[in-house]
Amino acid sequence: MIRITSVSTAVVEANFDYTYVCIEASDGTKGYGEGFFAPGLAQSMREIGALLVGKEPTNVRSLVTMMRLATSASSGAHGEGALLHAVSGIETALWDLTGKLLGVPVWQLLGGKSRDTVPVYADLHAGTGLPSIDNLLRNRTPFWASQSGTTETGDFYWQSGDADELDFERIVERVQAAGHAGYRMVKLDMDVFEHRRDAEDQTLGTDQISEIAAQAIELRARVSPEVDIAYDCHWRFDIPSASRLHAELSPARPYWLEDPVNPTPEGLARVARAGSIPIASAENAYSLEGVSHLARDGGLDIATPDIQKVGGLLEGLTIAEWTHRNGIGFAPHCIASPLGFAAAVHVMAAAPSVRFLEFHGSDLPFWSELVTAPVIVEGSAPVPSGPGLGVELDLEVAKRYASPHEPFFTERAPRAGA
Amino acid sequence: MIRITSVSTAVVEANFDYTYVCIEASDGTKGYGEGFFAPGLAQSMREIGALLVGKEPTNVRSLVTMMRLATSASSGAHGEGALLHAVSGIETALWDLTGKLLGVPVWQLLGGKSRDTVPVYADLHAGTGLPSIDNLLRNRTPFWASQSGTTETGDFYWQSGDADELDFERIVERVQAAGHAGYRMVKLDMDVFEHRRDAEDQTLGTDQISEIAAQAIELRARVSPEVDIAYDCHWRFDIPSASRLHAELSPARPYWLEDPVNPTPEGLARVARAGSIPIASAENAYSLEGVSHLARDGGLDIATPDIQKVGGLLEGLTIAEWTHRNGIGFAPHCIASPLGFAAAVHVMAAAPSVRFLEFHGSDLPFWSELVTAPVIVEGSAPVPSGPGLGVELDLEVAKRYASPHEPFFTERAPRAGA
Numbered sequence: 156m157i158r159i160t161s162v163s164t165a166v167v168e169a170n171f172d173y174t175y176v177c178i179e180a181s182d183g184t185k186g187y188g189e190g191f192f193a194p195g196l197a198q199s200m201r202e203i204g205a206l207l208v209g210k211e212p213t214n215v216r217s218l219v220t221m222m223r224l225a226t227s228a229s230s231g232a233h234g235e236g237a238l239l240h241a242v243s244g245i246e247t248a249l250w251d252l253t254g255k256l257l258g259v260p261v262w263q264l265l266g267g268k269s270r271d272t273v274p275v276y277a278d279l280h281a282g283t284g285l286p287s288i289d290n291l292l293r294n295r296t297p298f299w300a301s302q303s304g305t306t307e308t309g310d311f312y313w314q315s316g317d318a319d320e321l322d323f324e325r326i327v328e329r330v331q332a333a334g335h336a337g338y339r340m341v342k343l344d345m346d347v348f349e350h351r352r353d354a355e356d357q358t359l360g361t362d363q364i365s366e367i368a369a370q371a372i373e374l375r376a377r378v379s380p381e382v383d384i385a386y387d388c389h390w391r392f393d394i395p396s397a398s399r400l401h402a403e404l405s406p407a408r409p410y411w412l413e414d415p416v417n418p419t420p421e422g423l424a425r426v427a428r429a430g431s432i433p434i435a436s437a438e439n440a441y442s443l444e445g446v447s448h449l450a451r452d453g454g455l456d457i458a459t460p461d462i463q464k465v466g467g468l469l470e471g472l473t474i475a476e477w478t479h480r481n482g483i484g485f486a487p488h489c490i491a492s493p494l495g496f497a498a499a500v501h502v503m504a505a506a507p508s509v510r511f512l513e514f515h516g517s518d519l520p521f522w523s524e525l526v527t528a529p530v531i532v533e534g535s536a537p538v539p540s541g542p543g544l545g546v547e548l549d550l551e552v553a554k555r556y557a558s559p560h561e562p563f564f565t566e567r568a569p570r571a572g573a
Numbered sequence: 574m575i576r577i578t579s580v581s582t583a584v585v586e587a588n589f590d591y592t593y594v595c596i597e598a599s600d601g602t603k604g605y606g607e608g609f610f611a612p613g614l615a616q617s618m619r620e621i622g623a624l625l626v627g628k629e630p631t632n633v634r635s636l637v638t639m640m641r642l643a644t645s646a647s648s649g650a651h652g653e654g655a656l657l658h659a660v661s662g663i664e665t666a667l668w669d670l671t672g673k674l675l676g677v678p679v680w681q682l683l684g685g686k687s688r689d690t691v692p693v694y695a696d697l698h699a700g701t702g703l704p705s706i707d708n709l710l711r712n713r714t715p716f717w718a719s720q721s722g723t724t725e726t727g728d729f730y731w732q733s734g735d736a737d738e739l740d741f742e743r744i745v746e747r748v749q750a751a752g753h754a755g756y757r758m759v760k761l762d763m764d765v766f767e768h769r770r771d772a773e774d775q776t777l778g779t780d781q782i783s784e785i786a787a788q789a790i791e792l793r794a795r796v797s798p799e800v801d802i803a804y805d806c807h808w809r810f811d812i813p814s815a816s817r818l819h820a821e822l823s824p825a826r827p828y829w830l831e832d833p834v835n836p837t838p839e840g841l842a843r844v845a846r847a848g849s850i851p852i853a854s855a856e857n858a859y860s861l862e863g864v865s866h867l868a869r870d871g872g873l874d875i876a877t878p879d880i881q882k883v884g885g886l887l888e889g890l891t892i893a894e895w896t897h898r899n900g901i902g903f904a905p906h907c908i909a910s911p912l913g914f915a916a917a918v919h920v921m922a923a924a925p926s927v928r929f930l931e932f933h934g935s936d937l938p939f940w941s942e943l944v945t946a947p948v949i950v951e952g953s954a955p956v957p958s959g960p961g962l963g964v965e966l967d968l969e970v971a972k973r974y975a976s977p978h979e980p981f982f983t984e985r986a987p988r989a990g991a
Contacts, residue, residue, distance in 0.1 A: 193647035194620040194656065199613030206709060224772055225709040225729065229611035229655040229882075231857050232808075232836050236654010237647040238612065291624060291643040311643065354642055390650075418650050419862075439649050444837075464647075 157181050157256060159212050162204030162245070164197040166561040167553050168297040168306065170287050170519050173492040174240075175548065176200050177564045178248040180212055186252025187548050189495035190244030191464035193237040194290045197561055200241040207245070213253045215264075216469060219246050235441035239466055246467030247498045247544075254543035261498075261544055265472055265505040273503040273536040276340035276385070276486075276511040277333045279326075280518075288312050299556055306558075313354045313391075321347065323370060327377050334382040337534030340410055340511050341384055345400075346391035357393035364396075364403050371407035383410035385435070390417040398429035411435040411457050411486075423454030435459050438488035442466050443473050450483060457484035457510060462499040463491050471499070475506035486510035493526040497539065497546045500530065504538040512536060524552045575599050575674060577630050580622030580663070582615040584979040585971050586715040586724065588705050588937050591910040592658075593966065594618050595982045596666040598630055604670025605966050607913035608662030609882035611655040612708045615979055618659040625663070631671045633682075634887060637664050653859035657884055664885030665916045665962075672961035679916075679962055683890055683923040691921040691954040694758035694803070694904075694929040695751045697744075698936070706730050717974055724976075731772045731809075739765065741788060745795050751935075752800040755952030758828055758929050759802055763818075764809035775811035782814075782821050789825035801828035803853070808835040816847035829853040829875050829904075841872030853877050856906035860884050861891050868901060875902035875928060880917040881909050889917070893924035904928035911944040915957065915964045918948065922956040930954060942970045 158181045167173040172192040179185045190196055203222055210218060219242065223230070226238045234242070250261045262268045289295045294309040301307045309315070326343065333341045345367060359367075375384065386409050392400065397415035404412065413435040416422045427434045435457035440446045442465065449455045458478050462471045471487065478485040487499050489512055496514070503509045514531060516522035523529060526546040530536055539545025557563050576599045585591040590610040597603050608614055621640055628636060637660065641648070644656045652660070668679045680686045707713045712727040719725045727733070744761065751759045763785060777785075793802065804827050810818065815833035822830065831853040834840045845852045853875035858864045860883065867873045876896050880889045889905065896903040905917050907930055914932070921927045932949060934940035941947060944964040948954055957963025975981050 191647070193617075194644065194659075195613035195617030196647075198616040199611075199655070202612040202708065220773070224731075225711075226612065226655075227808075228710060228857065229609070229614075229658060229708075231653055231859060231863065235649055236656065236859070237617070237644075238655045240647060241612075290620065290647075292646060293643075313642075355638070390645075439646065441649060441654070445649065 156211055159207045159210050161565060162201065162207055163562060163564040164200050165553065165563045166197055166558040167492065167525070167556045168287070168299070168558045169492065169522070169556065170516060171490055172196075172290055172558070173495075173525075174200070174244065175494065175553070176204060176244045176248050178204070178207065178212065178245070178252050179565075180252060180256065184252060184255050186212075186248040186250070186255060186543060187494055188244040188247030188249070188251060189463055189491050189498070190240040191461055191491070192290050193240050196237065196240055196290070199238055200244060203238070203241050204245055212249055213256060215246065215249045215253060218249060219467065219469060233442045233444040234466055235445060239441050240464050243463050243465065243467040246469065247463075247495070250468055250498075250501075251543040258542050260539055260542060261468065261501040262504040262538060265468060265501065268504040268538055269507060270504060270509075271538050273500050273509065273538065274339065274511045275514050275531055275534055275536050276342055277338045277517055278342045278513055278515045279329050279333060280344055286312060297556070298559065311354070313352070323373075327374060330374065330378050330382065330384065334379055339382060339534060341382060342387055342413070342513070343384065344389065345386040346389045357391065357396065359392055359396035359400060364400050367400065368403040368407065371404055371409065375407045385410040385413060387413040388415045390414045392416055394422050394425050397426045401426055401429040401432055405430045405432060413459065414438070418449050420449055420451035420454060423449060424452035425454070427454040427456070433457050433484065435484075435486065438464075440465065442470055443477060446474050447477060450481065455483060457486050459486050459488040461488040461490075462502055463489075463495045468498060468502050471502040472505055475502065475509070479507040484510040487512055489513040490515040492516070493522065493530045493546060494544065494548055496536070497526070497530055497544045500536045500538060501544065521552060521556060525549055574629055577625045577628050579983060580619065580625055581980060581982040582618050583971065583981045584615055584976040585910065585943070585974045586705070586717070586976045587910065587940070587974065588934060589908055590614075590708055590976070591913075591943075592618070592662065593912065593971070594622060594662045594666050596622070596625065596630065596663070596670050597983075598670060598674065602670060602673050604630075604666040604668070604673060604961060605912055606662040606665030606667070606669060606916070607881055607909050608658040609879055609909070610708050611658050614655065614658055614708070617656055618662060621656070621659050622663055630667055631674060633664065633667045633671060636667060637885065637887060651860045651862040652884055653863060657859050658882050661881050661883065661885040664887065665881075665913070668886055668916075668919075669961040676960050678957055678960060679886065679919040680922040680956060683886060683919065686922040686956055687925060688922060688927075689956050691918050691927065691956065692757065692929045693932050693949055693952055693954050694760055695756045695935055696760045696931055696933045697747050697751060698762055704730065715974070716977065729772070731770070741791075745792060748792065748796050748800065748802065752797055757800060757952060759800060760805055760831070760931070761802065762807065763804040764807045775809065775814065777810055777814035777818060782818050785818065786821040786825065789822055789827065793825045803828040803831060805831040806833045808832045810834055812840050812843050815844045819844055819847040819850055823848045823850060831877065832856070836867050838867055838869035838872060841867060842870035843872070845872040845874070851875050851902065853902075853904065856882075858883065860888055861895060864892050865895060868899065873901060875904050877904050877906040879906040879908075880920055881907075881913045886916060886920050889920040890923055893920065893927070897925040902928040905930055907931040908933040910934070911940065911948045911964060912962065912966050914954070915944070915948055915962045918954045918956060919962065939970060939974060943967055
């Protein structure tokens with residue numbers, strides 16, 4: 156019988172820390188997965204992953220149940236928090252490995268596919284280049300881009316003014332370019348301010364609301380109606396500000412308004428009642444219970460679970476069944492490398508109904524190079540037909556950008572002091 | 574101005590991993606805290622703690638807000654999961670440091686005290702000695718107790734049969750002894766079975782319910798009515814089994830029935846409706862939102878948040894205000910060393926109303942030795958009057974039992990491969 160022989164990790168310093176896990180089987184087959192960044196994530200992946208060594212790898216659900224029980228004193232009643240990022244990444248690697256061992260794509264092991272391509276939207280941020288952010292949400296210059304050759308860490312990302320990002324003509328150009336590249340939906344940040352602003356300041360003045368709404372209305376007029384536009388507020392506003400913003404933004408007909416407030420069932424419902432723009436949330440929710448809780452009071456129109464965070468592919472598909480039956484849109488958040496992106500594609504290939512999958516890496520120069528075949532073609536993701544995830548991490552490229560403070564799978568041990 | 578100069582960690586291999594954090598200020602003053610064990614906890618404490626270096630330490634709430642924002646991409650919408658264990662431990666160390674710098678006890682900084690002693694209950698487990706359990710809930714023999722001198726890891730704790738623990742006369746003796754030692758409440762495990770049992774088996778047969786109830790009724794008759802007895806089910810049963818157990822257990826008049834099911838508002842409410850025994854839960858809940866959610870449907874009579882897990886002292890006190898106003902008992906779960914126990918004592922000194930604080934270390938030979946003065950006297954905890962937490966970690970004792978795979982504060986760096 157085939158057994159798991161090792162579980163190892165690597166971290167690529169990209170726009171975020173792409174945190175990978177590799178599970179090797181006794182016949183030499185390797186499966187790869189990716190978890191959403193968190194402080195201490197690679198360490199907890201290795202500790203939890205060690206539970207799998209010696210186990211048969213293909214009964215994935217049973218291994219997930221074991222990992223959830225083993226972490227139940229540190230993950231709440233239904234599975235929540237940073238350790239679920241580790242479980243999500245490990246579960247993905249188990250699926251990749253199992254698919255390769257059985258010679259079938261992962262979607263086949265999830266009940267078969269419902270479609271051949273998955274619609275993708277481009278997150279264009281605030282219309283400018285993409286910053287790199289560390290596990291504690293500080294701006295950084297990665298080691299491969301810094302003068303010093305070491306990673307340079309700055310302020311929290313919300314502490315920097317973004318005057319450069321507010322050039323309206325540049326935003327228009329980027330949205331139009333995305334449309335020409337085949338994207339039928341783009342997303343822009345709505346929480347960008349010219350001046351440095353305290354994270355605790357959740358208010359929007361009447362003049363700010365007017366300005367934001369006017370710009371969104373003009374942008375809508377300037378861009379082809381074939382391209383939908385959604386806005387992300389990153390939990391930045393309080394309920395009164397977000398409700399007024401929602402009402403005044405309506406003429407711009409956004410595809411959705413995402414995380415206008417720090418999500419609670421009551422808060423989302425209040426903001427939703429202020430207008431008819433679909434409200435999106437749940438990228439930080441864990442497990443079905445965390446996502447469905449947000450819909451309790453009728454304020455969740457689009458669910459945006461992150462497959463690298465919410466619990467993995469099985470959990471993602473359980474949530475997709477739930478959204479389908481409740482008339483809620485399923486549009487996974489994704490800031491992963493192409494490997495984690497591909498994992499989400501398999502969930503969306505199998506799901507009964509889907510909206511869009513997020514693509515967040517358009518400004519990272521080596522995003523596409525991290526895997527050996529393209530995962531996005533003209534604004535959508537072809538569902539892979541090869542065994543496992545159907546895409547392979549390019550280990551040469553990954554190693555070039557890998558954090559020197561972390562192991563690189565079994566090739567390099569953790570450094571002292573790391 | 575005084576600044577934080579370093580944040581370091583140490584792990585003592587006890588009945589659990591006691592995970593400590595030390596915050597040193599520029600004048601040499603040191604504050605200590607403790608977090609609830611989790612895979613990767615010490616690593617995440619160091620990463621999050623590094624945010625504090627260079628900061629003034631006494632505006633604790635503001636530093637907690639910063640740590641919560643910095644971990645908001647990996648801790649859900651209201652603060653949840655393993656990183657909150659790190660924040661809880663660091664916040665405790667900030668309070669200890671601040672109290673020492675200002676020359677006042679921590680409870681004074683939390684609004685002053687409401688009482689001079691805090692009632693303590695003894696967790697007697699299943700009536701026998703206490704096992705040691707690792708961060709992934711496996712039985713282990715600590716390095717200081719093993720033949721080999723290295724830590725020996727076994728099965729998950731729920732996989733071992735516990736025939737030795739079921740000697741009824743021994744249970745009676747231990748409860749009586751606790752009463753003589755001054756405890757007015759003890760807690761016993763109700764999820765102990767003679768034979769190895771799958772964790773997935775959540776059922777209780779009619780014969781098992783009869784046997785459990787008969788033993789509880791006899792125990793009640795054999796022990797002085799001055800000593801109350803509570804039972805802990807560790808989320809082991811399904812709703813039908815737990816409801817029937819509740820009904821048949823009523824003649825034994827338990828002080829509470831704890832975690833009869835994996836807690837949901839609906840599940841706790843169903844079990845509560847089966848009888849009049851107070852239902853306790855919430856040791857795995859995070860933040861006020863996690864605890865109060867469990868009370869939604871009327872099934873939470875006693876809240877048992879863990880101060881080392883729920884978010885720290887400020888969060889614990891916020892929850893204590895909420896329980897007081899809602900007629901819910903406040904009885905913190907505690908499996909910490911005497912240092913973390915003392916942190917909970919400060920919360921309970923300040924809280925408007927309290928039930929009991931848990932003492933879980935009665936079978937650990939060196940529990941009391943870990944601090945330089947006793948924290949429990951005749952079944953209750955005197956509220957400390959010294960500055961900070963009012964108890965000091967005995968560094969010599971801690972070092973003797975410290976995990977060799979982990980740093981020991983600033984004295985020993987993390988080992989390669991750890």
